[in-house]
Amino acid sequence: MNETTITARPGTPFIDLVREFEASPALVFRAWTDPELVPQWLGPSETTMTVLEYNATPGGRYSYIHRDQAGEYRFRGVFHTVVAGERIVQTFQYDGRPHDVSLETLTFEDLGGRTRVHIHTVFGSVESRDAMIESGMEHGVRDSMARLEQLLAR
Protein backbone atom coordinates (compact mmCIF):
# COMPACT_ATOMS: atom_id res chain seq x y z
CA MET A 1 0.00 0.00 0.00
CA ASN A 2 1.25 3.50 -0.79
CA GLU A 3 1.92 5.94 2.03
CA THR A 4 -0.37 8.87 2.86
CA THR A 5 1.58 11.91 4.04
CA ILE A 6 -0.34 14.49 6.07
CA THR A 7 1.40 17.74 7.04
CA ALA A 8 -0.07 20.35 9.40
CA ARG A 9 2.60 22.79 10.57
CA PRO A 10 1.82 24.30 13.99
CA GLY A 11 0.54 27.86 13.86
CA THR A 12 -0.64 27.69 10.24
CA PRO A 13 -4.20 27.21 8.90
CA PHE A 14 -3.06 24.63 6.32
CA ILE A 15 -3.27 20.85 5.94
CA ASP A 16 -1.37 19.19 3.09
CA LEU A 17 -1.97 15.61 2.03
CA VAL A 18 0.10 13.75 -0.55
CA ARG A 19 -0.71 10.24 -1.82
CA GLU A 20 0.33 8.27 -4.89
CA PHE A 21 -1.90 5.82 -6.75
CA GLU A 22 -1.12 3.04 -9.24
CA ALA A 23 -3.53 4.45 -11.85
CA SER A 24 -3.59 7.25 -14.41
CA PRO A 25 -4.70 10.81 -13.52
CA ALA A 26 -7.79 10.27 -15.70
CA LEU A 27 -8.88 7.26 -13.61
CA VAL A 28 -8.08 8.83 -10.25
CA PHE A 29 -9.90 12.01 -11.28
CA ARG A 30 -12.93 9.96 -12.34
CA ALA A 31 -13.04 8.18 -8.96
CA TRP A 32 -12.95 11.62 -7.32
CA THR A 33 -15.77 13.17 -9.35
CA ASP A 34 -18.19 10.42 -10.44
CA PRO A 35 -21.17 10.35 -8.02
CA GLU A 36 -21.40 6.57 -8.51
CA LEU A 37 -17.76 6.03 -7.52
CA VAL A 38 -17.19 8.58 -4.74
CA PRO A 39 -19.38 6.74 -2.16
CA GLN A 40 -17.36 3.57 -2.77
CA TRP A 41 -14.26 5.03 -1.09
CA LEU A 42 -14.83 8.43 0.59
CA GLY A 43 -15.02 8.29 4.38
CA PRO A 44 -13.95 6.07 7.27
CA SER A 45 -14.45 2.36 6.52
CA GLU A 46 -17.05 1.96 9.28
CA THR A 47 -19.37 4.48 7.57
CA THR A 48 -21.77 4.29 4.67
CA MET A 49 -22.11 7.27 2.37
CA THR A 50 -25.22 8.64 0.66
CA VAL A 51 -24.73 11.21 -2.10
CA LEU A 52 -27.45 13.87 -2.18
CA GLU A 53 -25.83 15.93 -4.95
CA TYR A 54 -22.47 15.68 -6.71
CA ASN A 55 -22.06 17.96 -9.69
CA ALA A 56 -18.31 18.36 -10.29
CA THR A 57 -18.38 21.39 -12.60
CA PRO A 58 -17.46 25.04 -11.87
CA GLY A 59 -20.38 26.36 -9.81
CA GLY A 60 -21.69 22.84 -9.19
CA ARG A 61 -22.50 21.71 -5.67
CA TYR A 62 -21.98 18.55 -3.69
CA SER A 63 -23.55 17.24 -0.51
CA TYR A 64 -23.44 13.85 1.11
CA ILE A 65 -24.17 12.08 4.38
CA HIS A 66 -21.86 9.72 6.24
CA ARG A 67 -23.64 7.32 8.60
CA ASP A 68 -22.13 5.17 11.32
CA GLN A 69 -23.60 3.51 14.42
CA ALA A 70 -23.44 6.81 16.33
CA GLY A 71 -25.32 8.96 13.84
CA GLU A 72 -25.30 10.99 10.65
CA TYR A 73 -22.81 13.61 9.44
CA ARG A 74 -23.63 15.87 6.51
CA PHE A 75 -21.02 17.62 4.38
CA ARG A 76 -21.37 20.08 1.53
CA GLY A 77 -19.46 22.42 -0.75
CA VAL A 78 -19.22 24.04 -4.17
CA PHE A 79 -16.78 23.52 -7.00
CA HIS A 80 -14.82 26.61 -8.06
CA THR A 81 -12.41 25.00 -10.57
CA VAL A 82 -12.68 21.62 -12.27
CA VAL A 83 -10.05 20.70 -14.89
CA ALA A 84 -10.41 17.04 -15.86
CA GLY A 85 -7.46 14.91 -14.80
CA GLU A 86 -5.58 17.90 -13.42
CA ARG A 87 -7.09 20.10 -10.78
CA ILE A 88 -10.10 20.75 -8.54
CA VAL A 89 -10.71 23.74 -6.26
CA GLN A 90 -13.70 23.29 -3.95
CA THR A 91 -15.13 24.51 -0.68
CA PHE A 92 -15.83 22.10 2.19
CA GLN A 93 -18.16 22.35 5.16
CA TYR A 94 -19.28 19.91 7.85
CA ASP A 95 -22.81 20.86 8.87
CA GLY A 96 -21.94 20.35 12.55
CA ARG A 97 -19.55 23.32 12.25
CA PRO A 98 -21.20 25.51 9.57
CA HIS A 99 -18.96 28.51 10.26
CA ASP A 100 -15.78 26.53 9.51
CA VAL A 101 -15.73 26.54 5.71
CA SER A 102 -12.41 25.51 4.16
CA LEU A 103 -10.99 25.68 0.65
CA GLU A 104 -9.38 22.61 -0.90
CA THR A 105 -7.09 22.55 -3.93
CA LEU A 106 -6.54 19.08 -5.39
CA THR A 107 -3.89 18.46 -8.03
CA PHE A 108 -3.43 15.23 -9.97
CA GLU A 109 0.20 14.93 -11.06
CA ASP A 110 1.01 12.45 -13.85
CA LEU A 111 3.95 10.23 -12.85
CA GLY A 112 3.71 8.23 -16.11
CA GLY A 113 0.64 6.06 -15.67
CA ARG A 114 0.81 6.56 -11.91
CA THR A 115 -0.62 9.60 -10.12
CA ARG A 116 0.45 11.80 -7.23
CA VAL A 117 -2.53 13.51 -5.60
CA HIS A 118 -1.84 16.60 -3.54
CA ILE A 119 -4.64 18.14 -1.45
CA HIS A 120 -3.91 21.58 -0.02
CA THR A 121 -6.58 22.71 2.44
CA VAL A 122 -6.75 26.17 3.94
CA PHE A 123 -9.02 27.05 6.85
CA GLY A 124 -10.39 30.39 8.02
CA SER A 125 -8.17 30.32 11.10
CA VAL A 126 -5.48 28.26 12.80
CA GLU A 127 -8.06 27.33 15.46
CA SER A 128 -10.45 26.02 12.81
CA ARG A 129 -7.63 23.94 11.28
CA ASP A 130 -6.69 22.57 14.69
CA ALA A 131 -10.32 21.68 15.46
CA MET A 132 -10.47 19.67 12.22
CA ILE A 133 -7.35 17.73 13.21
CA GLU A 134 -8.64 17.11 16.73
CA SER A 135 -11.93 15.79 15.27
CA GLY A 136 -10.01 12.72 14.13
CA MET A 137 -9.99 13.56 10.41
CA GLU A 138 -6.70 11.69 9.96
CA HIS A 139 -8.36 8.32 10.59
CA GLY A 140 -11.03 9.05 7.99
CA VAL A 141 -8.53 10.35 5.46
CA ARG A 142 -6.19 7.34 5.77
CA ASP A 143 -9.16 4.96 5.47
CA SER A 144 -10.41 6.85 2.41
CA MET A 145 -7.03 6.71 0.66
CA ALA A 146 -6.72 2.95 1.31
CA ARG A 147 -10.27 2.33 0.06
CA LEU A 148 -9.60 4.40 -3.06
CA GLU A 149 -6.44 2.40 -3.74
CA GLN A 150 -8.48 -0.81 -3.51
CA LEU A 151 -11.19 0.58 -5.81
CA LEU A 152 -8.60 1.60 -8.42
CA ALA A 153 -7.04 -1.90 -8.31
CA ARG A 154 -10.33 -3.53 -9.32
Next chain:
Amino acid sequence: MNETTITARPGTPFIDLVREFEASPALVFRAWTDPELVPQWLGPSETTMTVLEYNATPGGRYSYIHRDQAGEYRFRGVFHTVVAGERIVQTFQYDGRPHDVSLETLTFEDLGGRTRVHIHTVFGSVESRDAMIESGMEHGVRDSMARLEQLLAR
Protein backbone atom coordinates in the same frame (compact mmCIF):
# COMPACT_ATOMS: atom_id res chain seq x y z
CA MET B 1 -16.71 59.25 5.85
CA ASN B 2 -16.29 56.09 7.93
CA GLU B 3 -12.88 54.50 8.27
CA THR B 4 -11.88 51.31 6.46
CA THR B 5 -9.57 49.14 8.57
CA ILE B 6 -7.42 46.60 6.72
CA THR B 7 -5.33 44.13 8.74
CA ALA B 8 -2.77 41.75 7.23
CA ARG B 9 -0.48 40.33 9.91
CA PRO B 10 2.95 39.36 8.56
CA GLY B 11 3.45 35.64 8.06
CA THR B 12 -0.27 34.80 7.88
CA PRO B 13 -2.43 34.11 4.78
CA PHE B 14 -5.25 36.34 6.04
CA ILE B 15 -6.60 39.79 5.23
CA ASP B 16 -9.30 41.30 7.45
CA LEU B 17 -11.32 44.34 6.48
CA VAL B 18 -13.77 46.14 8.76
CA ARG B 19 -16.01 49.00 7.64
CA GLU B 20 -19.18 50.55 9.07
CA PHE B 21 -22.03 51.95 6.98
CA GLU B 22 -24.90 54.31 7.85
CA ALA B 23 -27.53 51.87 6.55
CA SER B 24 -29.25 48.69 7.72
CA PRO B 25 -27.77 45.23 7.12
CA ALA B 26 -30.63 44.53 4.68
CA LEU B 27 -29.66 47.51 2.52
CA VAL B 28 -25.91 46.87 2.67
CA PHE B 29 -26.48 43.20 1.86
CA ARG B 30 -28.65 44.19 -1.12
CA ALA B 31 -25.93 46.50 -2.48
CA TRP B 32 -23.51 43.56 -2.16
CA THR B 33 -25.65 40.99 -3.99
CA ASP B 34 -27.90 42.79 -6.51
CA PRO B 35 -26.28 42.58 -9.99
CA GLU B 36 -27.72 46.03 -10.80
CA LEU B 37 -26.13 47.64 -7.73
CA VAL B 38 -22.74 45.91 -7.46
CA PRO B 39 -21.24 47.60 -10.57
CA GLN B 40 -22.16 50.99 -9.11
CA TRP B 41 -19.55 50.70 -6.35
CA LEU B 42 -17.24 47.67 -6.67
CA GLY B 43 -13.75 48.47 -7.90
CA PRO B 44 -11.34 51.41 -8.10
CA SER B 45 -13.06 54.64 -9.08
CA GLU B 46 -11.12 54.91 -12.37
CA THR B 47 -12.62 51.62 -13.59
CA THR B 48 -15.93 50.63 -15.11
CA MET B 49 -17.44 47.28 -14.26
CA THR B 50 -19.38 44.88 -16.47
CA VAL B 51 -21.23 42.03 -14.76
CA LEU B 52 -21.25 38.82 -16.79
CA GLU B 53 -22.99 36.73 -14.13
CA TYR B 54 -23.99 37.45 -10.52
CA ASN B 55 -26.15 34.81 -8.88
CA ALA B 56 -25.80 35.26 -5.12
CA THR B 57 -27.24 31.93 -3.98
CA PRO B 58 -25.44 28.84 -2.60
CA GLY B 59 -23.79 27.25 -5.64
CA GLY B 60 -24.37 30.38 -7.73
CA ARG B 61 -21.51 31.92 -9.66
CA TYR B 62 -20.32 35.45 -10.31
CA SER B 63 -18.00 36.89 -12.90
CA TYR B 64 -17.26 40.45 -13.89
CA ILE B 65 -14.79 42.59 -15.79
CA HIS B 66 -13.12 45.77 -14.57
CA ARG B 67 -11.89 48.05 -17.33
CA ASP B 68 -9.51 51.00 -17.07
CA GLN B 69 -7.30 52.81 -19.59
CA ALA B 70 -4.65 50.07 -19.30
CA GLY B 71 -6.88 47.10 -19.99
CA GLU B 72 -9.40 44.55 -18.74
CA TYR B 73 -9.33 42.47 -15.56
CA ARG B 74 -11.72 39.54 -15.13
CA PHE B 75 -12.73 38.13 -11.75
CA ARG B 76 -14.88 35.15 -10.84
CA GLY B 77 -16.03 32.99 -7.97
CA VAL B 78 -18.78 30.84 -6.51
CA PHE B 79 -21.07 31.39 -3.55
CA HIS B 80 -20.87 28.74 -0.82
CA THR B 81 -23.13 30.37 1.81
CA VAL B 82 -25.63 33.20 1.35
CA VAL B 83 -27.77 34.22 4.36
CA ALA B 84 -29.69 37.42 3.56
CA GLY B 85 -28.59 40.38 5.66
CA GLU B 86 -26.12 38.28 7.66
CA ARG B 87 -23.40 36.32 5.95
CA ILE B 88 -21.77 35.39 2.63
CA VAL B 89 -19.01 32.83 2.02
CA GLN B 90 -17.59 32.98 -1.50
CA THR B 91 -14.50 32.10 -3.49
CA PHE B 92 -12.54 34.76 -5.39
CA GLN B 93 -10.19 34.51 -8.34
CA TYR B 94 -8.49 37.06 -10.59
CA ASP B 95 -8.07 35.48 -14.01
CA GLY B 96 -4.54 36.89 -14.27
CA ARG B 97 -3.55 34.61 -11.35
CA PRO B 98 -5.88 31.61 -11.80
CA HIS B 99 -3.99 29.44 -9.28
CA ASP B 100 -4.53 31.97 -6.45
CA VAL B 101 -8.09 31.24 -5.39
CA SER B 102 -9.10 32.75 -2.04
CA LEU B 103 -12.06 32.27 0.27
CA GLU B 104 -13.95 35.29 1.61
CA THR B 105 -16.31 35.33 4.59
CA LEU B 106 -18.45 38.48 4.81
CA THR B 107 -20.52 39.22 7.90
CA PHE B 108 -23.06 42.03 8.22
CA GLU B 109 -23.38 43.02 11.88
CA ASP B 110 -26.45 45.00 12.91
CA LEU B 111 -25.43 48.05 14.98
CA GLY B 112 -29.05 49.24 15.24
CA GLY B 113 -29.84 50.60 11.80
CA ARG B 114 -26.13 50.92 11.05
CA THR B 115 -23.99 48.03 9.83
CA ARG B 116 -20.49 46.78 10.49
CA VAL B 117 -19.16 44.73 7.58
CA HIS B 118 -16.29 42.36 8.27
CA ILE B 119 -14.56 40.60 5.38
CA HIS B 120 -12.18 37.81 6.36
CA THR B 121 -10.16 36.55 3.40
CA VAL B 122 -7.92 33.51 3.50
CA PHE B 123 -5.43 32.67 0.76
CA GLY B 124 -3.80 29.39 -0.20
CA SER B 125 -0.42 30.60 1.05
CA VAL B 126 1.25 33.55 2.74
CA GLU B 127 2.97 34.31 -0.59
CA SER B 128 -0.38 34.44 -2.39
CA ARG B 129 -1.73 36.82 0.28
CA ASP B 130 1.37 39.02 0.01
CA ALA B 131 1.07 39.11 -3.81
CA MET B 132 -2.52 40.35 -3.47
CA ILE B 133 -1.40 43.16 -1.15
CA GLU B 134 1.50 44.10 -3.44
CA SER B 135 -0.93 44.25 -6.42
CA GLY B 136 -2.36 47.42 -4.91
CA MET B 137 -5.64 45.91 -3.73
CA GLU B 138 -5.83 48.42 -0.86
CA HIS B 139 -6.43 51.31 -3.27
CA GLY B 140 -9.29 49.44 -4.96
CA VAL B 141 -10.80 48.36 -1.66
CA ARG B 142 -10.76 51.84 -0.13
CA ASP B 143 -12.28 53.30 -3.31
CA SER B 144 -14.98 50.63 -3.31
CA MET B 145 -15.93 51.26 0.32
CA ALA B 146 -16.18 55.02 -0.29
CA ARG B 147 -18.27 54.48 -3.43
CA LEU B 148 -20.57 52.07 -1.56
CA GLU B 149 -21.02 54.65 1.22
CA GLN B 150 -22.05 57.23 -1.39
CA LEU B 151 -24.45 54.78 -3.05
CA LEU B 152 -26.11 53.96 0.29
CA ALA B 153 -26.54 57.68 1.04
CA ARG B 154 -28.67 58.22 -2.08
